[in-house]
Amino acid sequence: MNRAVAELIEVERIYRMGAEKVHALDRVSFRVERGEYWSVMGASGSGKSTLLNVMGCLDRPTKGSYRLAERDTGVMDDDELSELRSRKLGFIFQSYNLIPQLDVLENIMVPLFYQDEPPVDGLERAESLARRTGLADRMRHKPSELSGGQQQRVAIARALVNDPELILADEATGNLDSQTAEEILDLFDELWREGKTLVFVTHETHVAARASHVLRMRDGQIEEIEVRERAKEIQGRPATEATC
Amino acid sequence: MKSSSFARALKTGVNSLLLHKLRSLLTTLGVLFGTASVISMLAIGEGASYEAQEQIKQLGSQNVILRSIKPPEDPNQGERTSRVIVYGLKDEDLKRIEETFPAVKQVVPIRQLHKEMSFRNRAMAARVQATRPLYQELTGRVVWEGRFITQEDERTLNTVCVLGTEVARYLFPLETSLGKRVKVGGDYFKVVGTLAPRVRLSDDPAVPGEDLTGEVFLPYETARKWYGKLQVKRRAGGRDMEEVDLHEIIIEVDHPENVTVVASAAREMLSRFHQKKDYEVVVPLELLLRAERTKEIFNIVLGSIAGISLLVGGIGIMNVMLATVTERTREIGIRRALGAKRRHIVMQFLVETVCLSVGGGLVGVAVGLLIPYIVQEAADMPTIVTPTAPILAFGISAGVGVLFGIYPAWRAADMDPVEALRHE
Ligand SMILES: Nc1ncnc2c1ncn2[C@@H]1O[C@H](COP(=O)(O)OP(=O)(O)O)[C@@H](O)[C@H]1O
Numbered sequence: 001m002n003r004a005v006a007e008l009i010e011v012e013r014i015y016r017m018g019a020e021k022v023h024a025l026d027r028v029s030f031r032v033e034r035g036e037y038w039s040v041m042g043a044s045g046s047g048k049s050t051l052l053n054v055m056g057c058l059d060r061p062t063k064g065s066y067r068l069a070e071r072d073t074g075v076m077d078d079d080e081l082s083e084l085r086s087r088k089l090g091f092i093f094q095s096y097n098l099i100p101q102l103d104v105l106e107n108i109m110v111p112l113f114y115q116d117e118p119p120v121d122g123l124e125r126a127e128s129l130a131r132r133t134g135l136a137d138r139m140r141h142k143p144s145e146l147s148g149g150q151q152q153r154v155a156i157a158r159a160l161v162n163d164p165e166l167i168l169a170d171e172a173t174g175n176l177d178s179q180t181a182e183e184i185l186d187l188f189d190e191l192w193r194e195g196k197t198l199v200f201v202t203h204e205t206h207v208a209a210r211a212s213h214v215l216r217m218r219d220g221q222i223e224e225i226e227v228r229e230r231a232k233e234i235q236g237r238p239a240t241e242a243t244c
Numbered sequence: 245m246k247s248s249s250f251a252r253a254l255k256t257g258v259n260s261l262l263l264h265k266l267r268s269l270l271t272t273l274g275v276l277f278g279t280a281s282v283i284s285m286l287a288i289g290e291g292a293s294y295e296a297q298e299q300i301k302q303l304g305s306q307n308v309i310l311r312s313i314k315p316p317e318d319p320n321q322g323e324r325t326s327r328v329i330v331y332g333l334k335d336e337d338l339k340r341i342e343e344t345f346p347a348v349k350q351v352v353p354i355r356q357l358h359k360e361m362s363f364r365n366r367a368m369a370a371r372v373q374a375t376r377p378l379y380q381e382l383t384g385r386v387v388w389e390g391r392f393i394t395q396e397d398e399r400t401l402n403t404v405c406v407l408g409t410e411v412a413r414y415l416f417p418l419e420t421s422l423g424k425r426v427k428v429g430g431d432y433f434k435v436v437g438t439l440a441p442r443v444r445l446s447d448d449p450a451v452p453g454e455d456l457t458g459e460v461f462l463p464y465e466t467a468r469k470w471y472g473k474l475q476v477k478r479r480a481g482g483r484d485m486e487e488v489d490l491h492e493i494i495i496e497v498d499h500p501e502n503v504t505v506v507a508s509a510a511r512e513m514l515s516r517f518h519q520k521k522d523y524e525v526v527v528p529l530e531l532l533l534r535a536e537r538t539k540e541i542f543n544i545v546l547g548s549i550a551g552i553s554l555l556v557g558g559i560g561i562m563n564v565m566l567a568t569v570t571e572r573t574r575e576i577g578i579r580r581a582l583g584a585k586r587r588h589i590v591m592q593f594l595v596e597t598v599c600l601s602v603g604g605g606l607v608g609v610a611v612g613l614l615i616p617y618i619v620q621e622a623a624d625m626p627t628i629v630t631p632t633a634p635i636l637a638f639g640i641s642a643g644v645g646v647l648f649g650i651y652p653a654w655r656a657a658d659m660d661p662v663e664a665l666r667h668e
Pocket residue numbers: 015016017022023024042043044045046047048049050051
């Protein structure tokens with residue numbers, strides 16, 4: 001069996017609204033293994049973002065446990081979780097979330113700034129990622145000088161700069177026109193083929209169609225997990241790539 | 245925290261301050277003026293008290309000075325054309341002090357004569373003082389040329405005089421005054437010495453309302469014989485005759501700790517023998533202590549004002565930083581999501597606040613050094629900038645930055661990343 005990148009066991013996330021309790025996540029259990037491409041689907045309010053926040057160590061489960069990269073996040077303090085985010089995770093948001101006063105390269109390097117021992121080749125990494133995501137001639141531009149698609153490319157480059165175990169994307173194509181969205185999705189496909197592990201929140205079926213696993217949510221619970229044809233491609237890969 | 249990450253925090257901080265130049269400038273004004281006022285007020289206060297203390301020290305801190313004061317006139321005799329006013333210290337007072345007072349080392353009497361000094365065609369009003377040789381030693385006057393009055397002058401009633409710098413310079417602008425015969429009123433006196441210049445006592449109560457700048461010294465006994473006790477003073481509508489035995493008595497006390505004893509003995513003796521309060525007792529040591537106390541109070545007041553203005557400056561900075569934190573909630577959320585630890589966020593905002601206050605502090609130090617200079621040049625007031633003042637002021641402004649930066653920075657770091665990311 002492949003190594004588990006992320007594992008949720010009976011995770012609950014309860015929001016208290018006065019006397020009322022909202023089960024944003026209700027006894028959610030599943031594991032994401034290396035190289036898998038998960039698509040999380042569900043109606044608005046079904047708990048997709050909450051799930052992603054828990055998986056991204058931005059939020060803690062009210063009950064249950066969450067293991068990331070084979071470590072129990074429940075026993076970690078705020079600093080340890082932060083370090084985990086800067087080393088093991090890549091985030092891509094619907095609204096890009098670039099830092100406006102930083103240029104493209106600086107934005108890409110942000111996760112490295114916060115590592116306890118930042119790599120020395122940060123700038124080279126950022127430059128090669130910028131070239132790879134088609135931003136070679138935009139490296140010193142500010143986010144406000146870029147189109148939506150370009151901004152999202154910066155965000156993707158930023159999510160890759162720390163060579164993460166898990167890439168989390170919340171409606172990453174939600175703000176883009178269909179043409180640009182396809183380009184971005186192709187980029188995700190490419191990453192997946194390289195062996196990256198991806199969890200992608202979407203409510204569009206054609207987007208989910210690219211995934212190896214589809215997780216459907218309803219009212220904070222898992223409605224269904226569908227393992228799709230593409231999952232077989234992962235088995236077909238050489239083992240070296242899966243452990244890189 | 246590593247130096248590289250601090251350098252980055254500094255760069256980020258400076259950049260975001262430069263993004264809002266006007267706001268940053270306005271924010272620093274409070275600390276700027278606070279710092280500037282601390283330095284300039286300290287400098288002015290230091291200068292003023294230095295001058296006051298110098299003046300008092302010239303009176304001699306081991307001396308007790310008794311002075312005659314003209315009592316207030318009776319309104320019902322104000323219209324008379326001619327009268328004699330008798331007041332002031334008596335020869336008997338001097339005698340009592342010399343014979344009965346304990347702890348007295350030396351006593352010197354002074355009589356003042358309002359005479360015109362002239363040499364050939366140059367003339368000036370002078371403060372002519374008849375006194376004994378001891379005067380020079382007691383008041384620490386320095387002989388410039390020639391000599392001071394001697395016992396011999398007293399004994400033989402020599403008609404000699406010693407000129408103060410101003411008189412000597414005015415009457416003898418080009419030549420030496422030594423050996424020349426000058427006119428004191430209508431009589432000729434031979435100049436035997438001149439005195440070194442000294443800081444002028446600005447508000448000497450012994451000469452109220454009279455513009456006597458220069459000093460001239462005559463032997464006590466000579467003056468007594470030549471001029472007697474009676475003096476004529478012209479005034480509008482008639483003449484005043486004044487009869488004053490002594491204008492001033494300087495008592496030198498043997499030990500500094502006995503100064504208060506002698507002073508109170510003098511006060512008691514004078515109040516017993518004088519019906520009217522036609523004298524005053526000046527104790528330089530008391531004045532000195534009072535001046536020091538005044539300076540202390542001044543420093544406390546100054547400290548409070550400076551403290552308040554820096555407090556206001558600090559609150560201004562904190563206010564702006566709180567607004568900045570709110571404004572940049574989303575950025576904080578992004579940074580936290582990408583792995584920033586709480587201390588990174590704290591550092592980022594603290595650096596920004598300290599940059600503001602240190603920037604304000606630095607400019608404030610410059611302004612604070614400039615103001616005393618301008619005051620000194622324009623208002624002719626002495627100012628003293630002690631090296632500790634700018635260092636102190638600068639340190640406080642940096643401290644204000646840290647103090648008032650901690651809360652906004654903590655607010656920023658304590659935000660829930662998920663909430664912060666959702667913020668618009
Ligand atoms: N901070 C919060 N406070 C209270 N309720 C919340 C909060 N965040 C999310 N919820 C609730 O949790 C449920 C799941 O929300 P979310 O995960 O954002 O759904 P989705 O991303 O699938 O649209 C919703 O019912 C939402 O109202």
